[in-house]
Amino acid sequence: MAAVSFSCPSCGGPMTLYAQGQSETVVCPSCGSVLDAQDPKHAVLSRYRARVNQDPTLPIGKRGKIRGEDFQILGYMARKVRYWGVDYRWGEYLLWNPFKGFRWLLESDGHWTFMTPVTDPPQEPGKRKVKAGSS
Numbered sequence: 001m002a003a004v005s006f007s008c009p010s011c012g013g014p015m016t017l018y019a020q021g022q023s024e025t026v027v028c029p030s031c032g033s034v035l036d037a038q039d040p041k042h043a044v045l046s047r048y049r050a051r052v053n054q055d056p057t058l059p060i061g062k063r064g065k066i067r068g069e070d071f072q073i074l075g076y077m078a079r080k081v082r083y084w085g086v087d088y089r090w091g092e093y094l095l096w097n098p099f100k101g102f103r104w105l106l107e108s109d110g111h112w113t114f115m116t117p118v119t120d121p122p123q124e125p126g127k128r129k130v131k132a133g134s135s
Helices: none
Strands: 004-007 014-017 025-027 034-036 044-046 063-066 069-083 086-097 101-108 111-115
Touching: 069 101
Parallel strands: none
Antiparallel strands: 004 014, 025 034, 034 044, 063 069, 069 086, 086 101, 101 111
């Protein structure tokens, strides 16, 4: 899958869309505007008042192997939760493999966790399992 480069319609900054056809939105690294990745003109969906100044450890667009599989980093989110007055921060990378789909790579205090979506979530004991599309 080829990357598509263009200028942000909000600020003119350089943009790269790595998973065209799979991505719904793309965020400008310069101004923080959220753009419609499905629109050929990349219409601005929203603008942030302030940009988060936490750069990812791994660069967006970087390719690499995890457990022998190739993945490309498509996005990054800086996350935080406050618990009993203490802020806990971590980063989440959105990964893509055209054959395996999307995955998440989490980074927290130098520790890394590779997340695979659950396709058949566990059920509570005694609960009837409901298949998609049935009631």
